[in-house]
Amino acid sequence: MNDIDYSLYLVTGRELLPSGKDYFESLEESLQGGVTVVQIREKNTDTGEFIKIARASKVICDIYNVPLLINDRVDVALAINAHGVHLGQDDMPIAQARKMLPKDAVIGVSCNNVGHVKAAVKEGADYVGIGAVWGTKSKSLTSPIIGVRRVGVMLEALDGTNVKAVAIGGIKSTNLLRTLHGTVSSTGHALDGIAVISEIVASAEPRRATETLANILSGFRADFPHPPGLDTRLTSDLYVTGDLSPETVLEGVVQLMETIRGLNPLVHQITNTVVATQSANITLALGASPIMATESREMEDLAKISGALLVNIGTLRGECFDGMKKGGFFANQFRKPIVFDPVGVGASAFRQETVNELLNTWQASVIKGNAGELAALAGTKEVEAKGVDSVGSGFKDPVSFVKALAKRERCVVVLTGTTDYISDGVSVVSLKNGDAMLGQITGSGCVLGSCIAAFCATAAHLASDEEKNSDGKLAKGDMFLGAIAGVLVLTVAAELAVQREDVKGPGTFLSGLIDTLWALRSDDVQNLAKVSIE
Numbered sequence: 185m186n187d188i189d190y191s192l193y194l195v196t197g198r199e200l201l202p203s204g205k206d207y208f209e210s211l212e213e214s215l216q217g218g219v220t221v222v223q224i225r226e227k228n229t230d231t232g233e234f235i236k237i238a239r240a241s242k243v244i245c246d247i248y249n250v251p252l253l254i255n256d257r258v259d260v261a262l263a264i265n266a267h268g269v270h271l272g273q274d275d276m277p278i279a280q281a282r283k284m285l286p287k288d289a290v291i292g293v294s295c296n297n298v299g300h301v302k303a304a305v306k307e308g309a310d311y312v313g314i315g316a317v318w319g320t321k322s323k324s325l326t327s328p329i330i331g332v333r334r335v336g337v338m339l340e341a342l343d344g345t346n347v348k349a350v351a352i353g354g355i356k357s358t359n360l361l362r363t364l365h366g367t368v369s370s371t372g373h374a375l376d377g378i379a380v381i382s383e384i385v386a387s388a389e390p391r392r393a394t395e396t397l398a399n400i401l402s403g404f405r406a407d408f409p410h411p412p413g414l415d416t417r418l419t420s421d422l423y424v425t426g427d428l429s430p431e432t433v434l435e436g437v438v439q440l441m442e443t444i445r446g447l448n449p450l451v452h453q454i455t456n457t458v459v460a461t462q463s464a465n466i467t468l469a470l471g472a473s474p475i476m477a478t479e480s481r482e483m484e485d486l487a488k489i490s491g492a493l494l495v496n497i498g499t500l501r502g503e504c505f506d507g508m509k510k511g512g513f514f515a516n517q518f519r520k521p522i523v524f525d526p527v528g529v530g531a532s533a534f535r536q537e538t539v540n541e542l543l544n545t546w547q548a549s550v551i552k553g554n555a556g557e558l559a560a561l562a563g564t565k566e567v568e569a570k571g572v573d574s575v576g577s578g579f580k581d582p583v584s585f586v587k588a589l590a591k592r593e594r595c596v597v598v599l600t601g602t603t604d605y606i607s608d609g610v611s612v613v614s615l616k617n618g619d620a621m622l623g624q625i626t627g628s629g630c631v632l633g634s635c636i637a638a639f640c641a642t643a644a645h646l647a648s649d650e651e652k653n654s655d656g657k658l659a660k661g662d663m664f665l666g667a668i669a670g671v672l673v674l675t676v677a678a679e680l681a682v683q684r685e686d687v688k689g690p691g692t693f694l695s696g697l698i699d700t701l702w703a704l705r706s707d708d709v710q711n712l713a714k715v716s717i718e
């Protein structure tokens with residue numbers, strides 16, 4: 185039997201109840217709020233007591249027509265005629281449980297690696313509980329933390345099977361949307377549900393807590409039909425409004441340029457110490473307003489008021505890490521675009537581990553990097569890096585590379601170089617503007633990140649009301665277009681700056697570039713842009 189709706193899977197934990205809250209009252213309120221399946225977990229309770237609690241829980245679940253599963257104890261499940269059991273890796277083997285339980289009983293199993301998932305499929309599990317996705321304070325959950333991005337690989341192992349999957353471990357309303365987006369596999373396989381413990385059980389208002397989770401879930405599903413098939417369209421409105429063509433791209437860029445100065449979006453930047461001042465000046469020249477802030481204690485306040493966040497790891501230090509982590513977390517929570525620049529990620533294990541952890545904590549809207557950086561991020565040795573610079577002539581097939589990485593990370597990816605390639609996982613736009621002088625100043629890639637963030641903030645502002653009201657997207661607005669606008673504005677300005685009489689070399693080029701950006705007109709971009717759809 186596998187017709188259970190796994191969407192909102194409650195795992196009970198009496199030890200987490202707020203003081204004065206009755207367990208059965210809490211259970212009933214969570215069912216009223218929209219819990220679709222309940223697992224009774226009692227780790228330190230005698231069998232007689234466990235059966236009593238489970239039986240009374242089942243009476244309540246039956247009223248709401250919600251199936252009830254028992255954690256670990258097949259005997260308890262049999263005693264109360266539960267819908268099934270949930271087994272841990274060290275509990276009774278599935279085959280044994282299957283023999284003991286009625287034919288249509290549901291059996292789920294906890295998995296924290298692909299091997300576990302494959303074994304569960306082979307042994308005939310009905311569903312898998314994948315976790316722990318996040319760190320969790322529930323003492324009873326002891327699985328290692330696997331991180332959002334590794335869940336997708338496990339879901340891929342379920343392709344072509346009828347085995348369902350829920351994610352578990354530290355899932356809350358604040359990270360739910362990130363969890364849903366970040367766990368979709370590159371084959372488009374999404375979770376069937378999320379399992380929640382403390383967010384509901386520890387709440388004084390479990391009905392409200394459940395409704396909040398249910399709303400986020402349905403918002404996500406409205407944007408990503410479930411079962412998802414292979415509809416991987418991520419962000420661009422250009423698919424909706426007409427064909428993606430150089431003309432429609434430029435129309436969109438012009439609209440963003442004409443909006444940014446009136447809007448003057450606040451762009452929060454956690455960037456490196458080499459480029460901080462030039463990034464702030466370039467942000468101002470675009471008509472946006474920079475705030476360069478790194479302290480984790482102000483991240484929540486800044487995420488509320490900013491139009492976008494840039495995270496650049498160029499001069500990564502341990503002290504910055506918390507700010508980067510919290511900054512992105514709150515930007516996701518308040519649905520603000522995040523532009524991520526993994527500067528020099530291949531240069532050290534520290535950078536690599538940090539990037540991994542950041543991308544497991546929040547969902548970027550745009551990732552930008554040179555070929556060396558994006559190769560390191562993708563785990564390929566095709567392009568080498570020297571510190572923060574890319575070595576050699578780049579990827580043999582940059583178009584396929586950038587598209588695959590965008591699909592894998594579920595965000596827009598910008599691959600910089602003589603030609604810039606930008607993809608949202610479906611299409612690739614190439615931009616051939618720019619000048620070799622950009623390679624002669626430090627941080628041209630870093631300031632490009634600031635430009636992209638400023639235009640993503642503007643694109644978010646221009647999102648339709650329908651999009652703004654939907655709960656399903658982490659950042660509203662056309663991030664693909666925001667990224668394209670950021671690249672075009674900087675690279676066209678660079679072409680104009682080198683023609684200035686006062687520009688005589690890299691030093692004067694930087695000030696000339698700032699002056700040119702300050703005076704840049706949308707006509708300049710429209711006339712000079714070299715846009716192709718690959």
Ligand SMILES: Nc1ncnc2c1ncn2[C@@H]1O[C@H](COP(=O)(O)OP(=O)(O)OP(=O)(O)O)[C@@H](O)[C@H]1O
Nearest residue numbers: 554600601602618619620622623626627628629630
């Ligand atoms: N030779 C070139 N011709 C045209 N444009 C260039 C050239 N070199 C760099 N650019 C432009 O400069 C911008 C930054 O790209 P680049 O790949 O140099 O970044 P980066 O290596 O990350 O820079 P940095 O590490 O200095 O921040 C891109 O928009 C790119 O198009």
Ligand SMILES: Cc1ncsc1CCO
Nearest residue numbers: 456458498499572626627
């Ligand atoms: C040179 C340099 N080192 C760390 S960040 C940075 C700026 C260009 O990426």
